[in-house]
Amino acid sequence: MSEPVSLHFIDEPVTVEFDVPLVREKSPTCPNRFTWQGETYQVSEMLAEWSDFTRRGKMARNMRPSHAAAAAGRGSLGVGRFFFRVRTPSGQLFDLYYDRAPKDALHRKGAWFLYRELSAE
Numbered sequence: 001m002s003e004p005v006s007l008h009f010i011d012e013p014v015t016v017e018f019d020v021p022l023v024r025e026k027s028p029t030c031p032n033r034f035t036w037q038g039e040t041y042q043v044s045e046m047l048a049e050w051s052d053f054t055r056r057g058k059m060a061r062n063m064r065p066s067h068a069a070a071a072a073g074r075g076s077l078g079v080g081r082f083f084f085r086v087r088t089p090s091g092q093l094f095d096l097y098y099d100r101a102p103k104d105a106l107h108r109k110g111a112w113f114l115y116r117e118l119s120a121e
Helices: 057-061 065-074
Strands: 005-017 033-036 039-042 045-052 081-087 093-099 111-119
Touching: 033 111
Parallel strands: none
Antiparallel strands: 005 033, 005 111, 033 039, 045 081, 081 093, 093 111
């Protein structure tokens, strides 16, 4: 099977739901469904998952190199994204991600985003 091709770059916030509560909120598993623009999409299959602990912006310059190397492998407070490639019952493919970065002092949990829609062809 060939690598999916990006159909639409979306990168918009979504709400997600889990059938089983998360053990660790900042290191989530794949959600069972997500809601984007008022429509709920059931996840019928997770096709892939990966993480990216790259420090961005100011965060990229605020660590000693030895600590930055360790953080690149496991993440650090408020840094990191967890990606999930999923298929819906209708056959649509999407990439979702959870960004651990806190939005502000009142919203410290991070947020979920619908990254893009893909084509399997």
